[in-house]
Amino acid sequence: MPQTLSPELSELQQRIQAHAREVGLDFFDIVYEVLDWEEINEVAAFGGYPARYPHWRFGMEYIELSRSYAYGLSKIYEMVINNDPTYAYLLAANHHVDQKLVMAHVCGHGDFFKHNFMFAGTNRKMLDEMANHASRVRRYMERHGAEAVESFLDRCLSIENLIDYSAVTGYAQRMAVEGEEEEEGGRSTEPRRLKAKNYMDPFINPPAALAAERERRAAAEHREPRSVPEQPVRDILLFLQEHAPLERWQRDVLGIVREEAYYFAPQGRTKIMNEGWASYWHSRLMTERLLDPSEIIDYADHHSGTMATGPRRLNPYKVGIELWRDIEERWDKGRYGSDWTSCDDFAARERWDTGEMRGQEKIFEVRRHYNDVTFIDEFLTPDFVRRQGLFTFDYDKRAGRYVISDRDFAAVKERLLFMLTNFGQxxxxxxxxxxxxxxxxxxxxxxxxxxxxxxxxxxxxxxxxxxxxxxxxxxxxxxxxxxxxxxxxxxxxxxxxxxxxx
Amino acid sequence: MVRRIERDRRRFEDIVRGKIKQDLSRHITQSELIGKQGDEIVSIPLPQIELPQFRYGPREQGGVGQGPGEVGDPVSSGGGEPSGAGDQPGTHIREVELSITEMTKLIGEALELPRIEPKGAESLKSVKGRYTGIRKVGPETLRSFRRTYREALKRQIASGNYDPRRPMVVPVREDMRYRSWRDEYLPVANAVIFYLMDVSGSMANEQKEIVRIQSFWIDNWIRSHYDGVVSRYIIHDAQAREVDRDIFFSTRESGGTRISSAYRLGAEIAEQEHPAEDWNLYFFHFSDGDNLGSGDNERCFDLLRERLLPMANLFGYGQVESRAGTGAFHGALAANIEADNLVLSKIPDRDGIVGSIRELLGTGK
Incomplete structure (x- = not known):
């Protein structure tokens, strides 16, 4: 059972949030739940939610999380969901300094969720919505059999990435359910007659108006485009939901899968920014304001663990935090604009500092208006790629292994953007x-x-x-x-x- | 409280079991499994449990990494990827953990093997009392002190006679609780399995590996039906001798084949040490079926008819195909001996193991 926050943690939360608000972060109320490791694995398997519709892949996720936790391979430190109020989870067994770190980190995420434009259209009551989805799917399972619903769910989940990832800000278009029946009636050229008593009919449905309507419909029929859909459709799930020959419950299940896919999409499309932002702020809050001297070693250990990079894995926390810091420094020192880019003098660039100090202002602006693609496109610089040692790698078929293929800025940027565009799909x-x-x-x-x-x-x-x-x-x-x-x-x-x- | 995830977890495990059953042949012919004990956990790699999607293959896509190294240097997987990722990031080869006992059960389910009915099971059952509950009457020797005390305490508190400062609890007749038991009939069925193997020159390593794998699962299946199982191993070329398990599976000898020598030795050991009145006897003979001359075949038939088949629950003959052998023994047995506890099976290759297990154990004896 989730425990209520102990007075100690609750006091800590107040203190951290006060600091966070002082430095300019703004977030919905945050509700923490303290869970033991089995519970936190369960919630993590559900994607951060206490309840999801029944599906075996959550069980698979759970087994994997539990096993890797048991083997000491991984440990979930923080989990936070985009909701109002924002929910976040704390692992009961964590040390005090870890709880501090997590709370500071969560403030960063909360701010990002609230202000980044990608999240503007997301359902802030998703916690309830997910629970609704769960109970609807459960009801369908009772009515139509668990096997039937599950196998249909499998099919829907298999195509869940066929949505329009470029659609702005997660506004999932609603299916036009209401219009459906009307449209079917509209197929015929015979206009609809209003109900009327016999002697009133010529007045209520005047023949002239009917004739005109008949003509209009006939003309519309001829104009009707030969191809369906008229334009290529990226949101294939919506098309299927509207046009596939499905039963009512299947339509709803497909809609549920689609809605959740759209809800999660912004998080996938701001991973680098979001994790970087939260890390940037936990790092600043911890080192500038929150840490006791006795906690510094543990903090440094855990922070560096989170930032660890591997040769074949781009750590979004690391790239993100470094980019945010880079942006801040560049706008603090005026290292942007045409003067800066056209300057070839290495020494001058090293010394470059206009003393503008616009870094803070800039990063808050960037966190509002960018997603990962535009973020990388605009702020990844050759200096940064070199400093961070980024490279592209490819599979060498002859050698049967992956090799470093390029360290060139343009190649790295292109590859990164390609991986991020359309969410890597x-x-x-x-x-x-x-x-x-x-x-x-x-x-x-x-x-x-x-x-x-x-x-x-x-x-x-x-x-x-x-x-x-x-x-x-x-x-x-x-x-x-x-x-x-x-x-x-x-x-x-x-x-x-x-x-x-x- | 049952966790919500439990349902999903169980469902996933059912799916996994289904997958394993579907592809049983490939999983159980993994040599690494062999030699594990019943409770030991084995990992079974299961690809393709992920939902399929339109996505890029990992090899074609490559990626962006971070760290030192020159262009052209290999990139190790390292870093955030836990073990098992190998050279394929992104494709999850999921390892599913099962015990050998569970695997054996799965095989039984998948092959629809009937449960073995131990011979003479009725007479071999022993009665054993087991404490299963509590009742209000019984002998004083079985009085449960704790339960009785608790009842008395409850009664006294309820009636207001209990004084925490002078905590005296006096049970009356109605408070008394006694342990009760139920008779359970436990089968004490013992079985001995004789494995006989031809180690003549024509049995190559692959053939022996097949025998090894197949006998491992046969062993486990039979073991799961009996309390005590003894395995005896006999190898033969032109002569037979009893060996231990390790030697049985590792010996490579050359020379001719005289199957009757093994049958005779098996019969002798069984008669002296495992009389059929006390034991369920199983014989499994694996050979490439290339016996030395028809004269020896006749001796084998006699041994089978007169000594082995009368006492055995089951005599299984598995013929492993080999390029060198003629494989005539299978046909000779089929033509000459008719008995419902003699089962013949051919094992063309590793993929044939599952089918052969089904044939050999499908009788439920």
Whole structure:
């Protein structure tokens, strides 16, 4: 059971939040829950929420977390969810100094959630919403059988990344449920007649108006675009939710998966900024204001543990905190603008300091208006890449291992941006829902030189087919040849791409 | 309180079991499993439990890293990736932990092996009392002091007779509680398994490995049905001798094959040390079926008919295919002996192990 905060921790929370507000952070109320390690693993497996719909992958996550905790490989220090009030969890067994560190860190996240534009459209009552989702899915399981609902969930989760990650700020478009029936009526050219008694009918439904309406509808019918959808659709989940032949509960489950995918998307798209921001502030709050001398060693140990880098893993905490510090320093010293960029003199650059001291102002501005892509695009500098020792690596097929492929600034930046754009997911559009005039789906993978993992792609097609019920096709590149992969419910086919859709 | 996650965890474990069953042949033919004890935990790598998605293959994508090194230097995985990641970051090869006992159960379920009914089970059951509960009457020797005290205390507190300053508790007749027991019938079934193996020149390492794997699982399956199981190992080429387990699985000898020598030795040991009245007897003979001359075949048939089959619960003959052997013994047995406790099976290769286990143990004897 979650324990209420002890007086000691509660006093600590007040003190830390007072300091955080003094330095300019602004956040919703923060509610801490103290959990033991089993509970915290459970909550972590649920993605930070106390309740999620029943699904085996949470169990898988839990087993993995518990095992890696038991082996001492990992320990969850902090977990915080974007909600109003903001919920955060403390591990009961943590030392006092760790709780301090976590609380300071959480203030950073809370500020970021509240102010970064990506989160502006997220549901701040997601905690309740998730619980609603859970109870709805549970109800469907009781009514339609756990197996049926679970396997449908599996299919939905298999395509959960087919949403529009570029859609601003997580406003998930709502499905047009209300309009649905009306639209079906609208298919016929016969105008709707209002109910009327016989003798009143010519007045209530005047023949002239009816004729005009009939004409309008007929004309609209002719104008109706031949292709559905009219434009390529990135938010494929929404399209399926609206148009796939699903039962009511399936539509709802698909909607739940989509809504949660949109809710989590901003966090994925601001990982570097968000973790960097929280780390920057815990570091400043701890070292400038909160630490007892006796705690400094433990703090340094844990902080550096969080910042550890590996040769093949870009630590978002590390890159983030360093970038924030770099921005602050550059705007403190006026190291930006055309004068600075056009200056080639190494010594002059070393000494460069206009004494502007606009660093603080700048970082608060940046945390509001940027996401990881724009953040890296604008603030990653050649100096920074060199100082941090960033490089790109690729798989060397002949040697059978990964090797460092480039240390050049442009290459690193390009690779980083590529990994961040569309959230590191392949860009896939729904181009035609009536492909070959046979009601088949045609998806197009906007190929950017990196092939899809083929075995998974085929399985995903099967899931997609199970939702759409008609054959599904995916245009992509396999071995640098454009192909159309098709699945019709019984067998996979692969053909050379016929249509050039460049 | 049952945690919410419990349901998801159990569901996941069911799925894992299902996956293992689906691909049983590959999992149980892993040589590393062999030699583990029943409670020992083994890790089974299970790819593909992740939900499939349209995503990039990790190798094609590469990534961005941080640290020292020249262009062209290899990057080790190191850092944040815990063990097992190997050279494939991003693809989770999940290790699932199971005990050998659980694995054996899974095999039983997957192959739909019938439970073994020990021979003469009725007569071999022993009665054992087990304390299972509490009742209000019973002999004084079984009086439960604690329960009685508690009842008395409850009664006294309820009736207001209890004074914490003078905590005296006096039980009356109704407070008395006695332990009660139930008779449980425990089968004391013992079994002995004789493994006989042909180690003549034509049995190569691969053949022996197959025997090793198959006998390991047979051993575990039978063990899971009996209290005490003894395994005896006999190897033979032209002559037979009893060896211990290690030698059984490691010996490589050349020479001819005289199967009757092993059957005779097996029969002798069984008759002297494991009489059929007290033991459930199992024989499993593995060979490439290349016996020396038909004269020896006849001797084998006689031994089987007269000595081995009458006392055995089951006599299994598994013929491991080898390029060198003719494999004639299988056919000869099938043509000459008819008995419902003689089971013949052919094992063409490792993939045949599962099918062969099903054949050999499918009788439920």
């Amino acid at each position: 392949p860009s896939i559009d729904l181009v035609d829902a009536n492909f070959l005039n046979r009601g088949e789906l045609l998806l197009v993978h906007r190929y950017e030189g990196i092939p899809l993992k083929l075995d998974e792609a085929l399985e995903t097609l099967e899931n997609l087919q199970a939702i759409w019920k008609r054959p599904v096709n995916l245009e992509t590149d396999v071995d640098d040849e454009p192909v159309v992969l098709s699945y019709d419910g019984t067998e996979h086919r692969s053909e050379e791409a016929l249509v050039d859709r460049a």
